[in-house]
Amino acid sequence: MTNQILTTILKFISKHAKDLFGFFKSSSFSKALLIGIAITIPVVFGIVSDNFEIGLAICFGAFWCSPSDVNGSLKHKQIGILFSSILVVLISFIGGYLQFLNNFLFPILGLLTFCIAFISVYGFRASLISFSGLLALVLSFAHTSEELEVYQYALLIGVGGLWYLLLSTIWYHLNPKAQTEETLSLTFLLTADFIDTRRQLIGEQPNRSELQTQLMDLQSELIENHETLREIFISSRISSGRSNYQNKRLLVFIQLIEMLETAVANPVNYDKMDALFSTHPELKSDFQQLLSEFSFQLRSIARNINKPNRFPSHRKISDVLEKLKKDILEFKIDTQTEDYEDYLMLQNLLDYQKKQSEKIKKIKWVLDNPELSTDDLTRKHNLSRFIVSQDYDPKLLFRNLSFKSTIFKHSLRLAVTVTLGHAIGLYFDFQNPYWIILTIIVIMRPSYGLTKTRSKDRIIGTLIGAVLASGIVFLIHSPYVYGVLGVLSLVIAFSMVQKNYRASATFITLSVIFIYAILQPDVLKVIQFRVIDTLIGAGLSYVAMRFLWPAWSFMEIGDNIKDSLKANTDFFKSIRNYYQTKGDVPTSLKVNRKEAFVQMSNLSSAFQRMAQEPESKQNNIEDIYELVVINHTFLSSLASLNTYIQNHKTTAASEDFKLISDKITANLDRVCRELNAVNFENSKTKITMLEVEKRTFTFPADRITKNAISSTDNERSHKEAHLVWEQLYWLYSLSEKMLELTSKLKTGN
Template sequence: MFISNFISNHIRELLEFLKSTSFSKAVLIGVAISVPIIIGIVIDHLDIGLAICFGAFWCSPSDVSGNLKHKQIGIVFSTLLVILVSFIGGYLEISNYFLFPVLGVLTFCIAFISIYGFRASMVSFSGLLALVLSFSNTSETLEVYQYALWIGAGGLWYLIISTLWFYLNPKAYTEETLNEIFILTADFLDTRKKLIGEHPDRIKLQTQLIDLKIELTDLHDTFREILISYRKSSGKSNYQGKRLLIFIELVELLETAVANPVNYETMDVLFEIHPKFKIDFQKLLSEFSQQIRSFENCINYSKKIPSNKVLFDAIKSLELDISKLKNETKPEEYEQYLMLQNFLDYQKKQFEKLKKIKWLLGNPELTTDELVPADDLKRFVNTQDYNPKLILRSFSFRNTIFKHSLRLAITVMLGYGIGLYFDLQNPYWIILTIIIIMRPSYGLTKTRSKDRVIGTLIGAVIASALVIFVNNTYVYGALGVLSLTIAFSMVQKNYKASSTFVTLSVIFIYAILEPNIVKVIQFRVIDTVIGAILSFMAMRLLFPAWSFMEIGNSIKDGLKANTAFFNSLSKYFQEKGKVPLSLKVNRKEAFLQMSNLSSAFQRMAQEPKSKQNHIDSIYELVEINHSFLTALASLSSYIQNHKTTEATEEFKILSKKIEDNLYTVCSQLSTINFESKKINPNPLDFKSESDRVKLSIDNLTDDTILNTKNVHTHMEAHLIWEQMYWLFSLSEKMLKLTLRFKID
C-alpha cells in the first residue's frame, strides 16, 4: 500500500511538472536555441545559427510570466540591450589594464537597471549574460556589427515564438496560478485546523501560516496583474471575468481564514469541557480544505465539483449542538456559546464563499452588473515607477541595488583577474558563476553558492561516467539540449538540481567540440568553486547590506499599512453604508506589507548571528504586527458581513487610543538606530492602561448582554469588544517595545 501510494504520488507530481508553465517555457527555450543551430548547419552558416541561438538564449530570462504586453516589452528591451552589449564587447580588443575598468563599469550599469523592479532585473540579467559570454563567443566569419545584429535577430526570434506560444495556450499561466492558489489556500486551512488540535505547537504553526501567507500574497499579486492587465488591454472577457470573481472570493476566504475570532487559550479550556466541538470543527475545516484542493481538477470539468451536502450537514450539526449551550443557565456557558457561535459564523461565511466559487467554476453566464468595473480594478494593481529620476534617487549607499551593483562589478573584475592570472581555460566561467549566484541578499547568495557547487560536482560526476561509456556527438547534442531544458524548468523549484543539469548540458556541448573532455570537466568545477567562493566572500566584506539596517523601514511600512486598514475599518463601522473601495485597497496593502515584512525578517534570520541585532525584539515586533492584522481581519470580516449596531462613544474613544498608539510607534521607529546594540529594558515613561481598558470592556459587554435579549447583538458585543481590546493591547506592546530601543 505504501509503495503504491509513493509511486502514484510521484507519478502525479511528474505529470503536474510536465504540464507546468515552467516546463513548457523550458521546452520553448530548447526549441529557440536548437532550431537556429540546426538550420545553420543545414545551410552551412553555423556562425549565424549560433549568433541567433545566443540571442534567443540571452533574451529568454526576460520572458517573465504575466501580461503579454509587459512580457513583449521586456523581451524587446532585452534584445536592444544584448545588441548594444555584444557590439561593445566585440570591440573590447584592448589591453587588460583598460579592459578591467570597462568591464566593471558595464557590469555596474547593467546591474543597476534592477532598480526598476523584477522584470527589469530579468532584463538586466540578460544584459549581464551577453556581457560575460561576449568574451567567449566571437565569430571568425562575421563582423562585430553583423554578429551583434544576428544576436538581435535571435532576440526577435524568441519574441515571436514566445508570443505564438501565448496565443496557442493563453490560459495556461492563469490556470496554473489559480491552481497554486487553491492548493496553498487549502494548506493554509489545514494548518489553521491544527491550531485547535491536541496540544499544538502554536509558535511553529504560526510560523508556517506566515510562510504560507507570504506565498499566497505573492501569488495573489501575480494573479491580480494577469487578470486585471488582461482586461485593461482586451476589454471585457467572460472567462477572465469569472476567474477574477473566483479570485475575489479566494482573497476574501483568506482574510476570513487569517481572522481569529476566538482566544485559543480560552478555547482550549472550552474544548477540554466539550471535546466533541473540537472534533467537529476539525472535521469541518478538513472538509473545507479537501474541497478547495479538489478545485484544481474542476477548473475545466464542472461535473467534478464536490457536493455541498457534506459541509451543509456538518454546519447544521454544529449549530444544533452549540444551541444547547445557549439554554444553559450558567453565565460562563453562555459566553462559551457566544464564542463558539462566532467561530461557527466565520465557517458559515467560508461556506458561502465556497459555494460562490463552485457556481463560478460551473461556467455560468454572467451579466454586466456581475463583472467588476475596470476603473475599480486599477486601484488594486501596483504600478512600477519608471521615472528616470529614480536613477538619481537610488544612487546612494543607502540603496540595496546600488550596493549590489557595485559589489557585483568589483567581484566580476576580481574573478576575471584570477582567471587570467592563473591562466584558466575559460575565465569567463568564473564571472558567469558570479552573476548567476550573487544576489542582493546574503542568505540567498549563500544558499545559491552552496547549491551551485554541489550541483556542479554532481553534474561533473554523472557527465564523466556518461562520457566514458558514450562516444557519439549526436547523443551528446541531444543530451545537451535535454539537460538544458530540464535545467531551465527546475531553476525556480530546485536550484541544486538545476545546477546539476546546467553542468551536464555544458559538458555535453563541449564534448562535441573538445576531445579532452576530462580537462573541460576539471576546469568547469574549478571555475565554479572560485566563482562561488568569491560571491560568498563579497557578500560578507564588500558594502554588506545587512537586514538590520533596513528592518526598521519594513516594520514601519507594515505598521503604516495596518494603521490605514484600521482607520478605514473604524470609519466604516461608524458610518455604515456600502463597503468603500478604499477599505479593500487598504486591506490588500496591509496583507502585502505583512508579506514583505516577513520576508525581510526571514532574510535577517539567515544572516550571521553577529549581524542579527535585537533579533528577539524585532521578531516580537513582527509577530505583533501579524497579530494586529489577524485581529483586523476578524473585525473586517464580521463588520462587512453583518448588520451592526451604531458605534458607541466608547468605541470611538478606544479607536482614537489605538490610533494614537500606532502613530506614536511609527514616530518612534523613525528615530531608532537598529545598528546600536543598546536597549532600555525598563522604559520608565511607559504606563499601561491595559487592565483598566479590559475592565471597562468587560463591563460594556456584560451591560449589553443584560440590557438586550438579541443574540446577534450579544455576539457583536463579544467579538468586536474582544478584538478591540486585543488591538489596543497589541498597540501598547508595540509602544513599550519601541521605547526599549536606544533613541538617537
C-alpha cells in the same frame, strides 16, 4: 529478481505519475521547452545552411532574452523581452570590443557590470532584464565571431531576441489560459494549506510558534500569487475588455482573496479558545473536521478546475456544519449563564466558517456556470487601484546612488567580484575563465541567505553533474547522442531553476559538458576546469557577500516594520470610519486591506531573510520577531473586524467605540513616531529597559460588553457586541504591547 525490480519501478512510477504529469504540464516546463526550441532551431538552421555563426548569434540572443519571460500579462511579457533585446544588442556591441581594450578592460568591465545590475532598482521585471544584460556581457567573453563584424554579430543577437519574442507570443496564444490556470490552481492549494495549518492551531499546541511562522510564510506566498493573478486578470481586463472566461476566473479569484482574509480573521485569542476546547473536546473536533473538509475540497477543485462534474459534493460540509451548530446549541443549554460569552464566541466563529462554506460553494457554482457578468467590477479607475504600479522615473536612479540602497551596494559588490573573478581566470590561465564570472552573476543576490544557499547548491550540483557526465562520456562516444542529451539536460535545467536550484545546476553542468564533448576531444579537462571555475566563482560570491558592503537585513527591517504598521493603521482607520458611517463598502477600504496584507508579507519575508544570516548580524532578533508576530496578530484582528462588519448589519457606533478607536489610533501613531526615531542601521541599536510611560486609561471591555448584552434580548446584537468589543480590546492590547516594545528601542553609545 528481475520481476521484483520491475515491480518496484512500476510502483514508483505509479506513485509519482501525477507529480510527473503535473511537472510536464507546468509553465516552468513549457517555458524550458520553449527555450530549447528557440535556441535549437537557429543552430540547426545555421549548420544546414552553412551559416553556423549566424545561427549561433541568433541562438545566443534568444537565450539571453528568455529570463524576462515570466508570469504576468502578455503586454508586460512582450515589453520585458523587447527591452532585454535592446539591452543585449548594446552590451554585445560593447562587449565585442572589450578584448581590444587591454589596460582599460577591467575598469570598463566593472563599470558595465555596475550599470547593468543597477537597472534592478525598477523592480522585479527590471531585475530580469538586468540579468539578461549581465548574461550577454559575460558570454561576450565566451565566443568571438570570426566571420561576422561586431556590429553584425550584435544585430543578429537582437534578431535572436525578436525571434524569442515571436515564439513566446505564439506560445501564449496557443494556450493563453495555461499560466492563469496554473497560478489559480496553486492559489487553491496554498489556501488549502493555510486553512489546514489553521486547523492544527485549534486547541493547545506545544509547537504553536512554529505553526504561526509556517502560517506567515504561507500567507506571504499566497499574497505573491495574488499579485500575479491581479496583474493577469485586471491588466487584461482594462486593456482588452471582458470575456466569460476572465469573468469567471476573476470572480473565483475574489472569493479566494476573501477566503484568505476570513481564514486569517479567526481565532485570535488562543487562551480563551484553549480553555474552552479543553473542557469541550467535541467542539474542537467539530471545527477541525470542518476545516479539514474545506482543505480537501479546495485541493479537489485545484486538481479538477476545468471539470466541475468531479467537484466534491457540498453535502459533507453542510453535514459537518449542522453537527457543529447542534453541538454549540447544546453547549448553550448545558452551560451556566456566566458562559454565555463563550457561546457568543463560538457562534461568531461558526459564522466565519459559514462564510467560508458559502465562498467554496460560490466558487464551484461560478466554475460550473456557463455565463456570468461582473458589472460591479468594470470601473477601470477602481480596478487600477488594486495593481501595484512600478515607478519608472529616472530620478529613482539618482535617489538610489547611496550606500543606503541595497541595490546600489549589490551592484557595486557584483562589479568588484566580477572584475576580480575575471582577473583570477586570466592570471591562472584557466581554460574558460568566463565560467567564473558566469557563476558569480548566477549565484550572487542582494540577500546573504539566498547567495549562501545558491553557492552551496551550485557547488553540489556541479559536482554531481561532473560525476554523472564523466560516466556517460566514458560509456558513450557518439556526438549525436551528446547533442540530444545536451539539449534535454538544458530543458530540464531551465524547468527546475525556480523549484530546485541544486538539480538545475546538475543538469546545467551535464548540458555544458555534453556540448563541449562535441567540440573538444579532451572532455576530462573540460570537466576539471568546470568544477574549479565553479568553486572559485561560488567562493568569491560568498566572501564578497559576507564582507564587501554587506546588506544585512537588520539595516532594512525597520522600514518593513514601519511600512507594515502604517498599512495596518490605515486599514484600521478605514474600518473605523466605515463602522461609523455604514453604507456601501468604499474602494479605499478594499485597497487599504490589500496594502496591509502585502506589507505584512514583505515584513515576514524580510524577517525570514534576517533569520538566515549569521547570528552576529541578527540584531535584536527576538524583539523584532515579537514585533513581526504582533503586527501579524494585529492584522488578523483587523481582518476579523472587517469581515464581520462587511457581512452583517451593525448597530450605530457608540461613544465608547469612538473613544477606544481614538486611543488605538493614538497608540499606533505614537508607535510610528517611536520607530522613526530609531536608527535600525546602526549596529549598536540595542534594547534597554527604559521605563515606559504609565497608562492612566483602562479598557473596560467586560463592562462594555455586558452592558451591550444586557441592553437588548437580540442575539444578533449580542454577537456583534461580543465580537466588536473583543476585537477592539485585542487591538488596544496589541497597540499597547507595540508601544512598550518600541519604547525600549534606543541607540547605544
